Amino acid sequence: AQSVTQLDSQVPVFEEAPVELRCNYSSSVSVYLFWYVQYPNQGLQLLLKYLSGSTLVESINGFEAEFNKSQTSFHLRKPSVHISDTAEYFCAVTLYGQNFVFGPGTRLSVLP
């Protein structure tokens, strides 16, 4: 069975600084990978996904993630964060045809 590890439960960072949120997964077969964002009192929203092809995927609001098969990682990065990026970020993995397994989440706090 697959599992997801997000080593950082909380990441405080100053506005306009770069940030990296780490995600590692365990699976013996190929998987699909996702990052979801959850703003306070809201449901989860898809931020970006890796299904196949280029290992670097980007979102419309400046986030990017790189799939590294050898390190079984899918870290999320942004070169310059904004106050509005403050939220909980969840990494998720799914085997084709099976459910999504979510990591425990990383709370990103952007400080002025």
Place this chain on the structure above:
Amino acid sequence: EAGVAQSPRYKIIEKRQSVAFWCNPISGHATLYWYQQILGQGPKLLIQFQNNGVVDDSQLPKDRFSAERLKGVDSTLKIQPAKLEDSAVYLCASSLELGLEAFFGQGTRLTVV
């Protein structure tokens, strides 16, 4: 395109009472999920439907939780009787096919007192 609709948004009940949640997925989405998200944790899958059949309910506490998906569209999740540890946000999600991205509703926040 309308998103995943859930109701109610909030519910407070006493322990040992019953409660039901409703979910209307995105039109045409065959796969429907119910997740439980306890405060400070990631969502945990309770049950997954493909059309109106159950694909995975291995983590559903079947002695108190039940779910159904009538005609492969709307779904209800029921808890009977509720326990204090059931306090959580219950998220419904749907996807076009198994394994593709899931779209989430805003969730129902359940408080059991």
